[in-house]
Amino acid sequence: MVGVMPATALPVLPSEAVTPAGAGTSSEGAVRAGRRRPAMPPRHLADLDLAGRRAWLAELGHKAFRADQISRHYFGRLVRDPAAMTDIPGADREGLAAAVLPPLLTQIREQTCDGGATRKSLWRLHDGSLVESVLMGYPDRVTVCVSSQAGCGMGCPFCATGQGGLRRNLSTAEIVDQVVRSAEVAASGVLSSGSPGAEGGAKRGARPSVPSRLSHVVFMGMGEPLANYDRVVAAVRRLIAPVPEGLGLSARHLTVSTVGLVPAIRRLAEENLPVTLALSLHAPDDDLRDELVPVNERWKVAEVLQAAWDYAARTGRRVSIEYALIRDVNDQPWRADLLGRLLAGKLAHVNLIPLNPTPGSRWDASTKPVEREFVRRLRAAGVATTVRDTRGREIDGACGQLAASEPSQPSVPSAGEGPLRGVGPVIDTGASVAQTRSLVQDPVGIPGKLVQSGWADSRGPGGKAKR
Numbered sequence: 001m002v003g004v005m006p007a008t009a010l011p012v013l014p015s016e017a018v019t020p021a022g023a024g025t026s027s028e029g030a031v032r033a034g035r036r037r038p039a040m041p042p043r044h045l046a047d048l049d050l051a052g053r054r055a056w057l058a059e060l061g062h063k064a065f066r067a068d069q070i071s072r073h074y075f076g077r078l079v080r081d082p083a084a085m086t087d088i089p090g091a092d093r094e095g096l097a098a099a100v101l102p103p104l105l106t107q108i109r110e111q112t113c114d115g116g117a118t119r120k121s122l123w124r125l126h127d128g129s130l131v132e133s134v135l136m137g138y139p140d141r142v143t144v145c146v147s148s149q150a151g152c153g154m155g156c157p158f159c160a161t162g163q164g165g166l167r168r169n170l171s172t173a174e175i176v177d178q179v180v181r182s183a184e185v186a187a188s189g190v191l192s193s194g195s196p197g198a199e200g201g202a203k204r205g206a207r208p209s210v211p212s213r214l215s216h217v218v219f220m221g222m223g224e225p226l227a228n229y230d231r232v233v234a235a236v237r238r239l240i241a242p243v244p245e246g247l248g249l250s251a252r253h254l255t256v257s258t259v260g261l262v263p264a265i266r267r268l269a270e271e272n273l274p275v276t277l278a279l280s281l282h283a284p285d286d287d288l289r290d291e292l293v294p295v296n297e298r299w300k301v302a303e304v305l306q307a308a309w310d311y312a313a314r315t316g317r318r319v320s321i322e323y324a325l326i327r328d329v330n331d332q333p334w335r336a337d338l339l340g341r342l343l344a345g346k347l348a349h350v351n352l353i354p355l356n357p358t359p360g361s362r363w364d365a366s367t368k369p370v371e372r373e374f375v376r377r378l379r380a381a382g383v384a385t386t387v388r389d390t391r392g393r394e395i396d397g398a399c400g401q402l403a404a405s406e407p408s409q410p411s412v413p414s415a416g417e418g419p420l421r422g423v424g425p426v427i428d429t430g431a432s433v434a435q436t437r438s439l440v441q442d443p444v445g446i447p448g449k450l451v452q453s454g455w456a457d458s459r460g461p462g463g464k465a466k467r
Helices: 026-032 050-059 066-076 090-100 160-164 172-187 225-240 262-269 286-292 301-315 333-343 368-380 401-405
Strands: 106-113 118-124 130-137 142-145 149-151 166-169 216-219 254-258 276-280 319-325 348-354 384-387
Touching: 050 066, 050 090, 066 090, 118 172, 130 149, 130 172, 142 172, 166 225, 172 225, 216 225, 225 254, 225 262, 254 262, 262 301, 276 301, 301 319, 319 333, 319 368, 333 348, 333 368, 348 368, 368 384
Parallel strands: 142 216, 216 254, 254 276, 276 319, 319 348, 348 384
Antiparallel strands: 106 118, 118 130, 130 142, 149 166
């Protein structure tokens, strides 16, 4: 189970995120002893590669090539209705689909904005857990932001998901199915027209046309992707494999975010997957980052950045540095200068995120003049910098907001309640185990202004006053 850790405790990472292949499991068994394993979903064809599906269907008494057929329907035609699988004998369709395409996600709420081009879904899983995904249509691409965990164990105090704690890791198929379901929505034309199957929305002046094919995936929804390492990497492989094995997306159109789990970053670099790494930094100095991103107590800024640079060198992919601008917290000019010095000359791009606060929050985005000065200083240091647009606030777009608003979910601590890190960064090792608009990033869902510590002032490193 997920527990509350003392303020001085460090994150506990799941063994699959950091343990080399082939390592012994005796200590793992000891850790898991006495813990109830979260209920994982039934096996789904997306949990397996194509060879695994063929073997599975043979075990079920079907011909192995049926795996290719039903996979082509799921990944290629985006069809899950057995009646539409006309190349499979009618007598076998229902049973086959029921066996390998069990329902994983039930949409219980959808909110839209931007004329329907941004659509946030709240999904209920088989065990009652809630996760979110956000589908975003642009004139040149369609992006979906997906969740990798139900909840999150990283304990970041400014994140709605993190304040709720971790319930369990998602299965590979639960991750993949978010993408496939989003691809279905994109293919319907609703992102351009506002209603499925409608045409000519752009001609009527409704909004610019949006492609009908999903092209980009960002692992920036609920959870820390690299804390569910094996299943996230398997999901990536499924998404980039050609039909019928997978969805056939470009690996270069996938982005995996992390708060900075250094061993997992290094392991990802060895996977030969040219996906973009997004590092949720949010502060250039350890004093502040220890508070904003508690895992920084284990892996400091210098070590995290070195792992990111090594990843860039190995993959050739530019690292995206995610930085949520929080008024009077991390937006001081000296912090912009320090960040510029850390990143100058590196294969990196800074993605500044105006904070997307929850209703009633006393935290807010930096003012526009402060934001512009932050950008100016970074660019003066030679660091490529952009500011993400801020559409989606009207739909509880920030990560974790929609799930937190569901009555069946544990309530998020109110502003000022308890210690600053009352919900510690913990992951249950007993579990079997978005770029995007500001509404789908991890630095969101602010429960209240940090008033218990002194880091929200203008002091520089070491506590020296700076202006």
